[in-house]
Amino acid sequence: MxxxxxxxxxxxxxxxxxxxxxxxxxxxxxxxxxxxxxxxxxFDAFSTVDASTAAVTKVFRAHHPSVSPPVRAAVLYRFHHHDRLQGVLHDMKYLGVYRIAWYFGRAIARYGAGAFSNDLPEMVMPVPLHPLRIAERTYNQSALIAQSLAGELGLPLCSDALIRRVYTSSQTGLTAAERHANLRGAFEVHGSALSGHVLLVDDVMTTGSTIAEAMSALRSSGVDRVSLAIVALAARSRI
Structure with a gap:
């Protein structure tokens, strides 16, 4: 109640x-x-894109050693259990407060503009939700972040190439190994093959299982390099 x-x-x-x-x-x-x-x-903010890239690389090496880390990872914050940021992320994700997603997209663009200035990705792509999940929530918060981010950086937005073909249960409370097993083969690229440098966008990263699977699907389709844009990284990943 x-x-x-x-x-x-x-x-x-x-x-x-x-x-x-x-x-x-x-x-x-x-x-x-x-x-x-x-x-x-x-909020526990990262000072630079180099710092957030190093933190994400550490997560990949710990949980996904067979997956090459992203070229760059523009992450705004670390989030801690029950901190203020987690409350804001919850409202963005579950209460339909779209404008929070648009705000974070603009914030990531400002934060990462310098790091990407000499190596701009060819396109911005959100981590997709399964259609059943979208029906439950009515929107994909990562797609809204990506839309705002792409507009700020002046980059093309590609929202329909990467699809989520497997409906997975909630990742909350799962260990890293359980998350990885839950998401294996969840993504595929729809339509023609991709190439070049893609900026993949998501709201949060915990153990990186979702993003690692999405990156693997993109690379299998011909993408050469993947960078990340994420609002928040879990302060301590569950092993």
Missing amino acids: MRARERFLRQALHLFYPDACVSCGTLLQYSEEMICSRCLQE
Whole structure:
């Protein structure tokens, strides 16, 4: 009952107070967008794309040693269990607050622009959801992030080439090995073969199983290099 009540209150906050911080509910200052400065200071932000790339590479080497890590990984934050950022990500993913996804897309573009300036990907591609999952949620938050990001960087958006052909159960609470087994063969490339450099977009990364499978499917179709754009990386991956 309490969870349902909290969900209703958060939905009402986002609907009736669009100028309020989506994290704490305080009114935003003129210079602030979506999340107030105080809440942003509480987020565990990566300092550079080099730092976030190193962190993602470490996860790949620990959990997916047979999969080559991404060329670059522009990750905004680490998220911790029950921190403010996790609450914002939950609202974006489950409460239909689309504008949070658009905000994060713009934020990743600003954060990663310098790192990608001399090696721009040919296209931006979201990690897809299975059609049944989209029917449950009505939207794919990663696709909204990718749309915003592509617009900011001036890159083509490709949302229909990579498809999720296997409906998988929730990854929550699974170990890294269980996540990997749950997602094996979940993705495939639809239509003509791809090539070049793809910027793959997702909202969060925990053990990297979803992204590793998606990257493998892209590489099998002819993609030479894959970079990542992610809002948040789990502070401690479950092994």
